Amino acid sequence: MTVLGLLPYIQIFLAILLIASVLLQQTGASLGGAFGGDNFSASYHTRRGSEKYLFYITLIVGILFAAASFAALIIK
Numbered sequence: 001m002t003v004l005g006l007l008p009y010i011q012i013f014l015a016i017l018l019i020a021s022v023l024l025q026q027t028g029a030s031l032g033g034a035f036g037g038d039n040f041s042a043s044y045h046t047r048r049g050s051e052k053y054l055f056y057i058t059l060i061v062g063i064l065f066a067a068a069s070f071a072a073l074i075i076k
Contacts, residue, residue, distance in 0.1 A: 007072050014065040021058040026051065 047055050 004075055007068060007075070011065065011068050011072065014061055014068055018058070018061045018065055021054060021061055025054055025058065
């Protein structure tokens with residue numbers, strides 16, 4: 001198989017990883033924030049441990065997905 005043949009499968013795999021990594025992240029926003037409530041302690045916090053690594057993984061997978069999508073446009 002060529003790169004052009006593998007590219008759709010790579011994009012599907014990266015899309016699934018990206019969706020999973022975004023859904024696994026904890027959100028600090030509560031439901032009150034959607035209705036105008038003030039919850040300043042939830043919006044400002046430092047990522048630590050596995051949350052920090054999951055954030056970095058999400059960034060890397062997002063960049064790889066964008067690069068694969070851009071490559072698919074260029075190659076075709």
